Amino acid sequence: MNVKEIITELMGKNFVSSLSPFWLIFSGAENVIMPELSPFEILLTLLALSMFFIALAYLINANIQYIFHLSFLFLFIHLFLNNLLYPLNFCIGVMFAGLVAYISNKLRFLTTSGSLATFLLASILFGLGGLKWSVPILSFFILSSIISKLRKRNNQKIDEYFEKSGVRDHWQVLANGGVGGLLIILYTYTQNELFYLLNIASLAAVCADTWATELGTYNNTNTYNIINLKKVTQGRSGGISVKGTFGAILGTIVIAVSGLTWIELPLLNYFVLILSAGVFGSMVDSVIGATIQVQHKCVSCGKVTEKRMHCEEETSYFRGVKLINNDIVNFFASISAIIFIIISIIIFSI
């Protein structure tokens, strides 16, 4: 099912029926705890929440009604009892997330599942975090997608080593942005700026890794195994190069700059922290890639690759831990950047 079909369905029968639990609750709770919302705001909130949960239902392939009843409880408490967020801001965020997800799918930055996941994640980030949380992740996403496309145009054949090509699916979106989704929720509760700093660090690591891969494979360049520094085939997991390292640093700087407006730390401390956390994260990524990340071998041409399919045949297991695929490695990288920041703060008491 593609995005267009889903939207068609959203506007059809399912859409109306999925609103019903909300209508029920809203009419019942109105007299008790409803904050003063205009009918327009109520309508917009319902629309935004419906879009959000229908996308969630599609992504995890669940019964829409079931999802709605559960999710309602969660949102009801957060949106209206705690009064943590303004419905109108949330709605604008959700609408904008929908737009970003839709355009990304049209431009082939994302698969259908990738755009659903992006919609969900971006709804939370944009809706709860406003510009402060939207600008860094959008900088990462838009610039990285463009670089991926350019690299693909320049060096398509390197894709045969990568588990996934430039079009991101939902696992990739979650591996890159899932940590940010958790951090914004913690931030909303605590209003502690540390969570924002951690978010920038995790994004810096993810961006460093992405740009290292894209610039390191942009054209032919000498590539070495990060563990033993022996020359390896370009594109292999755990390979590093001069251009790739330059890409990692550049990617980290871009993310650091994107969050600059909202940072309260002294400028130099901030840049040193984010730069080291980001580069550290991408090094962790390469080390895992060179050691325990699962590698497959093509049964037909013998190439070692991250791909499950090669030469139109299923590849065989070559080495590594089967569970640790590229998405898990990216997730580790972003977590390691966070740990790096926390340890630095403890040691240097910044």
Ligand SMILES: [Zn+2]
């Ligand atoms: Zn092959």
